[in-house]
Amino acid sequence: MSIYYYLSAFLFCLGLLGTIFKKDLISILLCLELMLGGVALLFILFSKATGFLDSQLLVIFMMIISACEVAIGLSLIIALYRKKQTIYTDDIKIITE
Amino acid sequence: MLEAAIEILLKTVVILALPLGALPLIIHVERRGAAFMQKRLGPNRVGPFGLLQPLADVAKFMFKEEVHPTHVKPFFYTAAPVVALVVALLPLACIPVAGPIEAFGRTIFPEVFRSDMGIFFAFAVSALGSYGILLAGWASNNKYSMLGALRACAQMVSYELSLSTSVVAMIFVYGTNDIHQMISSQTGYWFGVIPQWGFFYQPVAAMLFLVGIFAESNRLPFDLAEGESEIVAGYHLEYSSMKFALFFMAEYIHMIALSALFIIMFFGGYSLLPGFDLIAGNNPALIVVLQVASLVIKVALMIWFFVWVRWTLPRFRYDQLMNLGWERLLPLGIANLIVTVLFVYFRNR
Amino acid sequence: MAIDILLTLLTVVFSLMVVFSKKTVVAAFSLLMTLLVIAMIYFQLGTVFLSAVQVLVNAGAIAILFVFVMMLINLEQFQNNREKSKWKLIVSTLTMLVLLGVFALVINNNIEALSVVNLTDNSMKTLFAKLFDVYYLPFEMATVLLLASIVASIVITSHDKAEKLEEK
């Protein structure tokens, strides 16, 4: 059971690495999803260790929020792709048209 | 430890043998049923009544050449049929074939994967069905198969909503998620004749689930994604021989698993058919055999209903199909949910 | 104990594939596998409802969305003319390793306190009973949040309204 603590820490840091390192926006969103998974795992481990059920409920609400975040994030990526024909972070530098 | 291993293997073999064993029979029934409805004979040359025809087909699929086109994505091209078949087989792990059996001094539950979220797990795993299709469409790198895969997934996804509304309505009526409690609350009889099946509690949810099953397993009248006249052959366009046979098997097993779920929720799962409990008396071995038999008979009737609908209804146009899913079935599901909840609330207030 | 190690290994392999795979569709499918293995971990830890919701919501809906967007925005045409800056990779791996080291140290110091299980009853009945008497308001506010994201995603992706604004 104790190995999962290290696993959640690893997932979080790997997601952080991906968000920094990746070039196109969709992969950044993928790695954000990875970070969320790591943190949710940590919540459940703490709920098992401390016997405090509320952290499991918090994971339920986290799933709702991650669904909304992915929905709106991908809509923004589509709108950006439609306007600028690229989703690479290096090409999106100019705010105005 | 050894006894647990034997039990798991035995249960897995039984749960896998039933649908895979029945598969050639179902294909044969489909062909003969189609022929019967079109006033022709259907395959009856190979073996008595053509019963060996499906085995001949399986042998044909074995010996055909494994064409591996050069333009496809290498690993995902062969992974897609395996994913499709495995995801189709997974819901079978949660479906019990018979009631809990008292043997060797403890109660053995017949389903492989026992959890008190039984029905919800089977439904969640069958929601993964669209990955095999998406993988196939993307891996074969061909305009038509990509479009076919997208259309099949959009259709499966939008009908899953009305499916989940009817599942939530049924779970609200039964109050539990555990399949055995659900079935045991369906075993009584009204006035001695009508069995207390879920169908009579919730006819609207049953209709929604039935339509959802047709759409989820891409069966006519919802098989637009692989309709021959629409886009050549949909997502399994670039596949031949055994890989195509795996997609074919995956579709049938997905259909069997979903109709088994339908029967568990609405027609009393493995509860004995009306005539059977007279025969059963109460020695447990006979009861278990009759429970399995009644489940198999109910699933067979469902399969016949699939074949029957396939050769009577024409195919939907794509926008009609999506409108039906979003603008007709979903509001019906939500309304049914609201009416059930308010009815139950005001009845026992 | 063996199952814990197996599941951890699977998650590590798939999450590494998410970050370090060349093609983004491979990354999306390995994210799907990571979410499925995390659902198995939830089941193994005893939280059954969360693992079912994880399979249905995360693995069954969010990953489909990623693959759909990938099919919509075909990334192949500008996949290769991107130069890989080695410098950026080195810096990010360094920050990751430092952070991972800090977390590992923190966990290591009080691993005994963390790995004792004193969760009394983990049944869903107590979970939902608590959900609906203490956390009822957040449950309702979550639906308002979902409503907001429905409206937002439709307005953002709807094409014709954007043109009308430009014509004015």
Added chain:
Amino acid sequence: MEFAAFIVFFLIACTLAGVLLGISSLLGQKRKTVREMDIYESGVNPVGSATRQYDIKFYVTAILFLLFDVEIVFLLPWAMAYKETTNTGFMIGGFVFFMVILLVGYIFVINSKALKWEE
């Protein structure tokens, strides 16, 4: 123990599919004619690349499915908790609010013509 059963079932299903594919690739004869290797467009010479733009409606359907699926799935704990509570009036009030928000979202989706398939 439940978990081991599920893993065994999963492995057996994978080996089943693998064995079927393995037998077929062993028995099938190997004839690499060029014509077979091409993209299949019902016999006509393939035209254009496979990765072209696809309609936005597919994406909008998937995103609306995600959001409505999350809403309907979280009715499930409500249904199971309803059986155990004593103050059902409180639960029904929450249910009505939940359904009103769901229907407002649904009505917005319907007359926003985001899902109109016929152009």
